[in-house]
Amino acid sequence: MVNALRFLRAVLVLPRPVVGGAVSVLTGWWLIRLLWRFKAPVAVVCAGLYAYSAFGWLGVVMLVVALPLLSLTWRAVHPRSHGWFVGRMVARHRLRHVHRPRWAAVIRACELHKTTPTGDTLTPSLDKVSLAPVGDMLHVRLLPGQAPADYARQADDLAHALGVPEVRVASSAPGRVELTLVERNVLAEPVVLDDVPAVTDLRVVRFAIGEDGEWRTRNYANVSAEVGGGVPGSGKTAGETSLACGLIQNPAVQYVVIDGKGGEDWSWIVPRAAAYSAEDEHLDTVLQVVEQVHGLMRHRLKTQKTLRGEANFWNLPLEAQHPVVFLVVDEVQTFTDTKGMDPDTKATAQRITARLSALVKKGRSAGIITRLLTQKPTADAIPTGIRDNASVRTAWRVMSRESAEAILGPVVNDADVSPVDIGEAHRGVAVVATDTGRLERVRFPLVDEHTAQAIATRTTALRRDLTDLGTPAPDTDTEDSEQGDGADQGETEGEAAGVRT
Numbered sequence: 001m002v003n004a005l006r007f008l009r010a011v012l013v014l015p016r017p018v019v020g021g022a023v024s025v026l027t028g029w030w031l032i033r034l035l036w037r038f039k040a041p042v043a044v045v046c047a048g049l050y051a052y053s054a055f056g057w058l059g060v061v062m063l064v065v066a067l068p069l070l071s072l073t074w075r076a077v078h079p080r081s082h083g084w085f086v087g088r089m090v091a092r093h094r095l096r097h098v099h100r101p102r103w104a105a106v107i108r109a110c111e112l113h114k115t116t117p118t119g120d121t122l123t124p125s126l127d128k129v130s131l132a133p134v135g136d137m138l139h140v141r142l143l144p145g146q147a148p149a150d151y152a153r154q155a156d157d158l159a160h161a162l163g164v165p166e167v168r169v170a171s172s173a174p175g176r177v178e179l180t181l182v183e184r185n186v187l188a189e190p191v192v193l194d195d196v197p198a199v200t201d202l203r204v205v206r207f208a209i210g211e212d213g214e215w216r217t218r219n220y221a222n223v224s225a226e227v228g229g230g231v232p233g234s235g236k237t238a239g240e241t242s243l244a245c246g247l248i249q250n251p252a253v254q255y256v257v258i259d260g261k262g263g264e265d266w267s268w269i270v271p272r273a274a275a276y277s278a279e280d281e282h283l284d285t286v287l288q289v290v291e292q293v294h295g296l297m298r299h300r301l302k303t304q305k306t307l308r309g310e311a312n313f314w315n316l317p318l319e320a321q322h323p324v325v326f327l328v329v330d331e332v333q334t335f336t337d338t339k340g341m342d343p344d345t346k347a348t349a350q351r352i353t354a355r356l357s358a359l360v361k362k363g364r365s366a367g368i369i370t371r372l373l374t375q376k377p378t379a380d381a382i383p384t385g386i387r388d389n390a391s392v393r394t395a396w397r398v399m400s401r402e403s404a405e406a407i408l409g410p411v412v413n414d415a416d417v418s419p420v421d422i423g424e425a426h427r428g429v430a431v432v433a434t435d436t437g438r439l440e441r442v443r444f445p446l447v448d449e450h451t452a453q454a455i456a457t458r459t460t461a462l463r464r465d466l467t468d469l470g471t472p473a474p475d476t477d478t479e480d481s482e483q484g485d486g487a488d489q490g491e492t493e494g495e496a497a498g499v500r501t
């Protein structure tokens with residue numbers, strides 16, 4: 001009895017961890033905790049032992065072959081759900097075994113922890129890890145009194161502590177912050193497409209990949225014009241080509257292309273183009289095409305409400321009978337920069353510029369989108385009056401701040417990114433404005449010329465001649481035909497002969 005009392009007293013004065021440890025050893029709780037900690041390998045060993053005991057070595061071999069086979073079959077049948085599942089597993093693994101173990105130390109090293117008056121250290125909680133195309137994304141719950149800006153300020157320290165070249169900070173919701181660990185520069189590698197999906201909704205048109213590896217989209221509804229520029233070989237034509245390849249698969253889109261370079265960069269689109277000109281010297285031919293588009297715009301502006309019920313094209317259903325017209329003018333400086341031209345050519349060039357300017361200013365509600373590209377981004381090539389009316393602007397690599405400003409406007413002078421900083425090797429990388437007006441770097445995909453030609457050829461049945469755009473498409477119903485006839489009667493300049501040089 002005395003001994004028992006002595007033992008009890010001894011236990012009571014022992015530190016609690018020692019008592020807890022002893023209880024754990026005596027009850028076998030330590031074993032359960034150990035097995036739970038290594039549950040995945042334990043499950044694999046149990047399954048192996050069961051297979052061996054039930055079917056011998058054949059069972060073990062079947063088990064080893066069956067799992068990868070199941071995974072491969074799943075991936076072949078439904079790659080999306082397979083990718084999602086595997087991604088989740090990898091992300092969970094990285095959360096538990098890579099990021100959580102070092103989280104508290106990283107946070108303390110970067111001074112993002114807080115100390116309570118009682119001396120306890122509070123650490124923001126790392127809730128989840130997801131896999132972004134550039135690297136892991138850490139989803140963090142902020143401590144009371146913290147803001148995403150605190151993390152943005154410490155982004156460099158976080159990058160060093162986490163051992164990655166860059167950490168990007170974004171806020172997904174109040175009280176939360178996402179830290180993207182940038183391990184790969186997705187803009188450094190070309191994005192080569194073997195085929196381009198059809199654009200079905202002009203409000204969501206994929207055009208390039210952003211620095212986070214996600215596709216960027218543009219809303220072309222209610223847009224009148226785009227200007228784009230960059231030094232020769234920076235990727236303007238290739239960027240436009242990839243965009244056009246998706247758009248021309250839509251029956252409610254017609255393309256008119258004027259290539260001021262006079263070469264064959266755009267010849268791939270001939271089977272699908274409503275009008276095409278690669279004339280760089282006899283500007284009358286170019287003027288003729290521009291006049292037709294301008295005539296169509298005026299006709300739509302004058303008659304659209306009467307014939308179709310709405311003054312704004314974008315409030316009407318998008319249909320092949322009344323297509324959106326994309327007018328692409330590549331190397332526009334051939335027509336807008338009149339220095340050194342003889343008087344006749346200069347007069348024609350000025351008329352072309354005046355028509356383009358009118359299209360840029362008024363084409364939006366007529367469903368005509370004018371896209372002007374130049375390798376000479378100066379105020380002479382893209383008059384500021386035109387640029388300021390173009391809501392979409394793209395700057396591929398340029399050599400000076402003046403050129404950057406000629407395309408993007410004065411906003412580029414205060415921005416973190418500039419097209420002047422794009423390296424020569426990074427063809428297809430450009431600076432564009434986001435929906436919020438911020439500038440960001442993107443990479444346009446590259447579509448091989450033969451792929452583009454194959455797309456244009458297979459969609460040639462969707463082509464309508466520019467001269468027919470005031471009339472209904474061949475397969476329209478009676479009601480539309482009546483509307484189209486009316487439109488045709490009202491046509492003036494749009495009736496001029498189509499040009500395909």
Ligand SMILES: Nc1ncnc2c1ncn2[C@@H]1O[C@H](COP(=O)(O)OP(=O)(O)OP(=O)(O)O)[C@@H](O)[C@H]1O
Nearest residue numbers: 190232233234235236237238375427428444445446
């Ligand atoms: N997005 C891209 N990814 C990878 N390579 C590209 C990309 N865009 C263009 N290139 C490469 O750069 C070359 C030149 O591109 P492109 O013809 O589009 O330049 P450009 O700016 O239109 O030149 P120019 O003003 O002389 O017509 C292409 O042939 C291709 O090899």
